[in-house]
Amino acid sequence: MIEADELSKTYGRRHAVDHLTFSILPGRVTGLLGPNGAGKSTTIRLILGLDSPTHGHVRIDGRPYRGLDRPLRQIGALLDANAVHGGRRARDHLRWLAQTNDIPRGRVAEVLRVTGLADVGHRRVGGFSLGMKQRLGIAAALLGDPEILIFDEPVNGLDPDGVHWIRGLIRSLAAEGRTVLISSHLMSEMQLAADHVLILARGRLLSDSGMAELVRSGGGDVLVRTIGDTPLAALLTACGATVAPEPGQGLAVTGLDPGEIAAVAATHGIALVELTPRAPSLEEVFRRITDPELQYRAEPHREDAR
């Protein structure tokens, strides 16, 4: 488990991370979402002890990162896939990490196999594609078989097969009871991968919620189609619904659920050819939550305007 309490980091006058309190629980995938400059990377760096908080703290299973005996065995992270020296062979890079962290050498072959790199482990990293480097970064994160994993932009550079693979891997790690934190700019990917989501903007935590609950909170509507002209729109409005026309004789209905709409149609002998509940996308919900923050941010700071 990762727990942050009033976690804050300021650079000069800028609050990169501003009094964040959250818990990232085991057995589920937690997504860290936020516009550019929201504080996602700073939060991850603070979790990993790469930066020190100005105020508050963050603990990994009750201890700060720097207090962990064998960090790679407790927490694995993919941060920057390009960080590995290009002249190194992939296998040697992993062997060196294993040796310096007291990890059995046998894990190297295992993680190369899991990440689909078994056949290229002898090659120098400089010749790797971004997708292969990404897989190597994931192999390094998995090396110590840690209970906690952090993947920053995990699908970066991966082709569709790779994206499918990483999605499955992330899910299986959480299903094994591990704590998994991913950060991504790709909303559709996040919606598929994460069970829980933390939304940051301007360093502040705007939402800490289950994914399904968050998307449901955004509303949604029901798309209804009939054949020919019918009085359905007026009938639904009379029942308290809000109805907006959609192309192709469709109606976007809010305020009534599909069962209630079907009942109104049946009572008046109106045949329906479509009745589709539509949830908003994570992207729509995200924009609604973060937009006021972005607008505020677009205004010049007082000191900038001078």
Ligand SMILES: Nc1ncnc2c1ncn2[C@@H]1O[C@H](COP(=O)(O)OP(=O)(O)OP(=O)(O)O)[C@@H](O)[C@H]1O
């Ligand atoms: N080392 C630093 N020195 C000064 N300011 C910094 C430093 N690191 C981050 N910041 C500032 O802190 C804020 C948060 O940055 P951070 O990189 O954590 O955001 P992010 O959500 O990861 O953004 P992005 O999605 O663009 O990577 C930004 O305003 C950034 O300019």
